[in-house]
Amino acid sequence: MLILGVLLIVGAHAWGLTAPLNEAQMGITGRILYVHVPTAWVALLVFCIAFGAAIRVLWAGSKRADYIEEASLEVGVVLTIMLLVQGSIWGRATWETWWTWDPRLTSSAVMAISFAGILVLRGMLHNPDKRRTISAVSTIIAFLNVPVVYFSVKLLPSIHQLQSTPNTVDSEMHWPLRTAAFGFLFLSLGLIGLRARVAELRAFRTEEEPDLPPVPETLQVEV
Amino acid sequence: MSAPVEIISERREVSLIRSVGLIFRKDILIEWRSKSRLVGMSCYAITLLMLFAFAVGPDPVMLQKHASAYVWMSVVTVSTLLLSQSFQNELESDALEGLLLVPVPPAAIYYGKALSNFVWILLLELISLPFAVLLFQLDLTTSPLQFVAVLLLGAGGVAAPGTLYAGLTGRLASQQLMLPVLLFPLLIPTVLSAVKATNLIINHDPFDQISAWFAVMCAFNAIYWVLCGVMFSKVVDE
Amino acid sequence: MIPLISAMDARWAFVTAAYGISWAVLTLYISSVLIRLWKEGGQ
Numbered sequence: 001m002l003i004l005g006v007l008l009i010v011g012a013h014a015w016g017l018t019a020p021l022n023e024a025q026m027g028i029t030g031r032i033l034y035v036h037v038p039t040a041w042v043a044l045l046v047f048c049i050a051f052g053a054a055i056r057v058l059w060a061g062s063k064r065a066d067y068i069e070e071a072s073l074e075v076g077v078v079l080t081i082m083l084l085v086q087g088s089i090w091g092r093a094t095w096e097t098w099w100t101w102d103p104r105l106t107s108s109a110v111m112a113i114s115f116a117g118i119l120v121l122r123g124m125l126h127n128p129d130k131r132r133t134i135s136a137v138s139t140i141i142a143f144l145n146v147p148v149v150y151f152s153v154k155l156l157p158s159i160h161q162l163q164s165t166p167n168t169v170d171s172e173m174h175w176p177l178r179t180a181a182f183g184f185l186f187l188s189l190g191l192i193g194l195r196a197r198v199a200e201l202r203a204f205r206t207e208e209e210p211d212l213p214p215v216p217e218t219l220q221v222e223v
Numbered sequence: 224m225s226a227p228v229e230i231i232s233e234r235r236e237v238s239l240i241r242s243v244g245l246i247f248r249k250d251i252l253i254e255w256r257s258k259s260r261l262v263g264m265s266c267y268a269i270t271l272l273m274l275f276a277f278a279v280g281p282d283p284v285m286l287q288k289h290a291s292a293y294v295w296m297s298v299v300t301v302s303t304l305l306l307s308q309s310f311q312n313e314l315e316s317d318a319l320e321g322l323l324l325v326p327v328p329p330a331a332i333y334y335g336k337a338l339s340n341f342v343w344i345l346l347l348e349l350i351s352l353p354f355a356v357l358l359f360q361l362d363l364t365t366s367p368l369q370f371v372a373v374l375l376l377g378a379g380g381v382a383a384p385g386t387l388y389a390g391l392t393g394r395l396a397s398q399q400l401m402l403p404v405l406l407f408p409l410l411i412p413t414v415l416s417a418v419k420a421t422n423l424i425i426n427h428d429p430f431d432q433i434s435a436w437f438a439v440m441c442a443f444n445a446i447y448w449v450l451c452g453v454m455f456s457k458v459v460d461e
Numbered sequence: 462m463i464p465l466i467s468a469m470d471a472r473w474a475f476v477t478a479a480y481g482i483s484w485a486v487l488t489l490y491i492s493s494v495l496i497r498l499w500k501e502g503g504q
Contacts, residue, residue, distance in 0.1 A: 032479045039483070058457045078490050085486075086479045093475040114408035121405060124397050134391050137454050138405055141384065144446065145408070187487075194494050201501035 007186030032090045034176055038184040039086060043079035046072050046188055047115065047146050054139035057132055064196075066132045067203070069139060070122060071195035073115050075188050080112040103152040104160040111145035118142060128207055239334075242327040246335025251342065253312060260308065261343065264301050265350045271297035272351060276358040283360055290359035291421035294351060295414050299381065299407075302344050306385035307402050309340055310393040323459055333386060333455035337448070340389075341382035348374050365427050373420045376440040380413030383447035390458050409447075416440045 050072040056065035087105065088098050099105065118138045125131035153160050254260065275293035279285055313319040322332055355361060363370055388406050392398045416436040423433045 032476055035480055035483050075490075078486065082483050082486050085482055089475055089479040089482070110408050110411050117404045117408065121401055124401065125395070130394075133457060137387075137391060137458055140454060141387075141409065141450060144450075148412075191491065191494060194498055198494060198497045198501055201498070205501065 007183070007190050032086060032093075034180045036083065036086045036090060037177060038181040039079055039083045041181055042184045042188050043076055043083055044146055044150060045185070046076040046079060046192065047111075047143060049192065050076060050115075050139050051143040051146075054136040054143075057136040058140070063132070063203070064200070066136070067196040067199035068192065069136065070119075070199045071192045073119055073135075073139065074195055075191050077112060077116050077119060079188065080108065080115070084108060084112065102160060103155075104149065107145065107149045107152050111142075111149050114142040114145055115139075128203065239328055239331055242331035243334040243338065246322075246327075246332055247338045250309075250336055250339035254339070254343070260305075261346070264305055264343075264347060267304070268297050268301045268347055268351045269354050271300060272354055272358055286359045287361065287425065290355065290361055291418045291425060293359070294355045294421065295377065295418045298344070298348055298351060298377070299410060299414055301347060302381050302385065303403050303406065305343055305347070306340060306382075306389045306406075307392075307398055309336055309386060309389045314393050319459070329456040329459050330452045332459070333390070333452050336390075337382050337386040337451070340386050341378050344378040344382050345374065348378060361425055363424065366424055369433060370421070370424050372437065373417055373424070373440070376437070376444055377413060377417035379444045380417075380440060380447065381410055383444065383451050384409045387451035387455055387458065390455060412439055412443050416443075 050069050053065040053069035053072060056062045057069060084105075087108075091100070092098050118135055121138065122131055122135050125134060272293060275297065276286060279289065279293075310319070313322060323329060352363075356363065385402075385406055388402055388409075392401045392405070395401055416439040420433050420436040420440070423436070
């Protein structure tokens with residue numbers, strides 16, 4: 001899984017490039033865009049991966065999909081928490097407030113709580129089959145949050161900016177943004193891969209190969 | 224010598240609607256015969272309302288301003304308790320497997336239970352209503368039809384995901400904890416819209432903003448009733 | 462000049478904070494995954 005290492009550098013490189021590059025109309029604080037927007041995109045994508053994995057778990061009974069679901073849920077929650085913190089800092093910089101109850105912020109927070117709740121639930125369920133089913137069902141329903149978050153700025157009046165597309169973003173910022181986005185994407189994919197491996201190893205250890213000590217000679221019963 | 228036996232097998236499939244009706248009727252009857260739970264939950268809801276009123280204090284302006292929030296919060300809290308009990312009958316007497324063996328699509332079990340939960344939550348709302356009007360000095364006479372719609376959509380938006388998650392968490396030891404943790408994020412759109420809509424009704428809605436909130440409630444009701452029905456078969460598929 | 466410089470400093474602080482916290486969280490998370498992987502016996 002050295003992909004992670006390599007692509008992590010790609011991600012870091014993206015900002016190394018972007019930092020000295022230019023300033024947006026917002027002044028220097030516009031630079032937060034390079035970390036905030038990619039985090040947002042990738043977080044939503046990662047939850048889509050979780051959704052796909054959950055569907056596979058339920059309809060194809062795949063155990064591997066369960067590991068990927070757990071991994072992508074965790075990575076997604078971490079990314080969303082980062083997103084909310086970055087956004088809060090950017091908000092303090094531009095709107096003078098750390099938080100406001102507008103649709104996008106609220107729905108992002110609700111999304112974070114929903115998926116975090118599923119992770120908590122996973123921790124409490126010890127029966128593997130039950131855990132798989134319950135978390136897959138919950139993930140599919142919680143996934144409703146994702147389109148709400150994405151479209152909330154378009155459909156409802158919001159203090160947050162519209163989606164960042166080549167139309168809304170200053171043209172000089174396109175390429176740094178894209179590089180940063182891909183960097184984050186590969187970083188997250190690599191993380192999902194690693195974390196899924198952790199889940200797989202843990203499942204192997206607890207479910208298939210309990211490490212019981214060998215039965216000592218004196219205890220063997222002869223019938 | 225045994226007489227030849229003719230085996231005539233009849234395949235009678237019970238239609239979805241009829242099976243939903245049967246399960247709905249079963250659940251309502253079981254609950255209606257001993258109304259103890261219903262009475263208990265109503266008391267709980269009324270006590271919550273009183274607590275909210277006392278906590279906020281005697282200022283009538285403050286009370287009226289946030290009345291809809293308190294009403295809906297107490298409905299949601301008590302509904303969660305109600306929902307967590309919805310599968311207890313089956314689970315306690317190991318009847319769930321029996322129910323699943325009946326030639327009825329599993330979705331019917333979900334819709335039957337969800338509809339009966341919907342009725343109970345609606346009843347809860349209606350029982351809390353006079354107390355809320357009294358405690359918070361509300362004026363609901365301006366648009367009664369809209370208010371009924373809010374009550375119906377609110378109950379529906381809580382019953383649908385709630386029944387699914389009640390089934391999901393039913394066998395867990397930590398059900399009382401996990402059901403709210405999982406359910407509340409899903410209820411946020413419904414409850415938010417219900418609170419805002421009720422507020423607008425109480426304040427006579429000067430700018431006709433209520434249609435937007437109705438749209439949200441209708442959308443989430445539609446989504447949840449369909450999606451949760453589909454997912455239920457996976458939940459009991461073991 | 463002095464007020465101008467402190468205004469600039471303040472905004473750089475925001476950018477640095479945002480990037481810094483993001484990277485700190487990411488690094489912590491990455492290390493937690495790697496540590497868990499190592500404990501479970503992976504490579």
